Amino acid sequence: MSAVVEHVACTFCGCVCDDIVVECEGSEIIKARRACAVGRGVLTGRDSVVRRPTVRGREVEWQEAVGEAASILEQADSPLIYGLSSTSIEAQRRAVELADWLGAVIDTTSSVCHGPTGLAMQAVGEATCTLGEVRDRADLIVFWGCNPADSHPRHFGRFSLSPKGALTPNGRKDRTVVVVDVRPTRTSKAADRFFQVNVGTDYEVLSVLRSLVKGRDVQVDTVGGVSVSELRDLADRMKESRYGVAFMGMGLTMSRGRHLNVGELFSLVAELNEYTRFSVIPMRGHGNVAGADQVLTWQSGYPFAVSFARGYPQFGPGEFSAVDMLSRREVDAALVVASDPAAHFPHAAAEHLGRIPTIVLDPAPSVTASCARVVFPTAYYGIDAPGTAYRMDNVPIPLQGIFASGRPTDEQILDQIIEAVK
Amino acid sequence: MGALLTLITGRTREQAIGMHKGKGSSEYRRATSLVQMNPDDMERLEIEDGSLVQLRTEAGQVELVVEVGSLPPGLVFVPMGPSANVLVAVETEGTGMPSFKGIEVELVPTMSGNVGS
Numbered sequence: 001m002s003a004v005v006e007h008v009a010c011t012f013c014g015c016v017c018d019d020i021v022v023e024c025e026g027s028e029i030i031k032a033r034r035a036c037a038v039g040r041g042v043l044t045g046r047d048s049v050v051r052r053p054t055v056r057g058r059e060v061e062w063q064e065a066v067g068e069a070a071s072i073l074e075q076a077d078s079p080l081i082y083g084l085s086s087t088s089i090e091a092q093r094r095a096v097e098l099a100d101w102l103g104a105v106i107d108t109t110s111s112v113c114h115g116p117t118g119l120a121m122q123a124v125g126e127a128t129c130t131l132g133e134v135r136d137r138a139d140l141i142v143f144w145g146c147n148p149a150d151s152h153p154r155h156f157g158r159f160s161l162s163p164k165g166a167l168t169p170n171g172r173k174d175r176t177v178v179v180v181d182v183r184p185t186r187t188s189k190a191a192d193r194f195f196q197v198n199v200g201t202d203y204e205v206l207s208v209l210r211s212l213v214k215g216r217d218v219q220v221d222t223v224g225g226v227s228v229s230e231l232r233d234l235a236d237r238m239k240e241s242r243y244g245v246a247f248m249g250m251g252l253t254m255s256r257g258r259h260l261n262v263g264e265l266f267s268l269v270a271e272l273n274e275y276t277r278f279s280v281i282p283m284r285g286h287g288n289v290a291g292a293d294q295v296l297t298w299q300s301g302y303p304f305a306v307s308f309a310r311g312y313p314q315f316g317p318g319e320f321s322a323v324d325m326l327s328r329r330e331v332d333a334a335l336v337v338a339s340d341p342a343a344h345f346p347h348a349a350a351e352h353l354g355r356i357p358t359i360v361l362d363p364a365p366s367v368t369a370s371c372a373r374v375v376f377p378t379a380y381y382g383i384d385a386p387g388t389a390y391r392m393d394n395v396p397i398p399l400q401g402i403f404a405s406g407r408p409t410d411e412q413i414l415d416q417i418i419e420a421v422k
Numbered sequence: 423m424g425a426l427l428t429l430i431t432g433r434t435r436e437q438a439i440g441m442h443k444g445k446g447s448s449e450y451r452r453a454t455s456l457v458q459m460n461p462d463d464m465e466r467l468e469i470e471d472g473s474l475v476q477l478r479t480e481a482g483q484v485e486l487v488v489e490v491g492s493l494p495p496g497l498v499f500v501p502m503g504p505s506a507n508v509l510v511a512v513e514t515e516g517t518g519m520p521s522f523k524g525i526e527v528e529l530v531p532t533m534s535g536n537v538g539s
Contacts, residue, residue: 012438012442037435037439038435038438038439038442041439041442041443042442045442045443107518111518111519112518112519112520112522115517115518115519116517116519119517147432147433150433150434150435150438151433151435151438153435182430182494182497183430183491183492183493183494183497183499184492185492196494199428199430199497199523199524200524250432250433250522250523251523253519254431254519254520254521254522254523255430255521255523255524256521256524258515258517258519259517285433304518305518317514317516317517317518318514318515318516318517318518319516321514321517321518321519322518323512323514323518323519323520324512324514324518327512340445343445343503343504343507344502344507345507346481346507346510346511346512346520347481347482347507347508347510348481348511348512349512349520350507365444366445367445
């Protein structure tokens, strides 16, 4: 039986494009109109076969797998719950509940993504807006240390570069686009101005830019490989803009200075509001990584790297973050939900997952699942099951369940594990 | 002793598309097993497009295929994936975030030469 379903949300990246039209044949998606190349791959490449869970590679009944998972977690002295960026907020809530009950550490992919952004937010606050405001109002767009042309392919078309908005009726012609990066990228090729900074100098460049915005004298001619006179032009352009928005990415969070780089940008944006309206939006990678931050903050007060070991939540980046705990071998069991740390962590941290009993909830095969003790092939959120995901601007997007696939959701499996350990 | 350069890792569209075909797919392997270099650096070090080089950091070493990239001199780029993970150390400086960008790396041409030949 064929069907066409409109307003489907793609959960690949933080854009959560909810205007996708899918054509289905039986339980397969054969076309995903309006989706980018990556989103098309996610939607049409989904494995529609309902698979049974496995324990030590052997297929078992769901209840047996739940019992084994509960047994592993109950026996562990220092369990880690990790991932959560590619599942619904409903499942994320259950994961926090389970961590609380077990006295576990819970961390999300934020810690290797925009964790430093979270630290900067706590330090200096965040002047922000929605992507709808960007589309309708922004006449100056700055991309700092990010490359949405590769990582968020529809960001330009839906929000930041070419869409015609209420106060930007001519689309691209009404916007000035500035890119700051250490190398030319597909994004910089689309910009009006490109500032190529030296690796590891973002903090210095941002500090000088803050001084120039405030009209202070700067005693150097260049900073980070960029001429101060060019930065002075940028500072003036920022102050003269009607509505400016900075998007920032891993170029700031993953390089020397990390949260200090981000804090400097957030401070600059806050200070620009003395002259005009200016906002900043982190370019969130996974479809619901923003939701993971939201849910963990609602439930514990902190966005990632939270330990419930003492019976109350403690925040500890560097101490309770997954890379640190795994590399120090401080974890003796792991529950990984909707992520693949074995494929994305530094090797010395990932290899510890092979030494400890690991439980994986994931609709798709993964490197982590291939070495896990218990694997639950759960529903694809937003395709096999409804739910909610938070877009990169923290706007909640409702997700449809297109198929009644018969796969249990992450939320349902986590509920059953909670019941089993209580 | 090879050439001392600075390594950044990051996403690419090809790596993302390959990832969703499966991390065991040839597309993903190809997209994550390369190092992009500045063309002047390649000429200076007598490295040809498509040849194999070894990258060494304090965390580990891998062999990768060289590709000409739009990079400033002294900088090399490896897409996120299994090879990049070997080169990234676990130190997070109290933030939870390893240094995926700005890593000191030694680049050594390998004896196996051009993989396309």
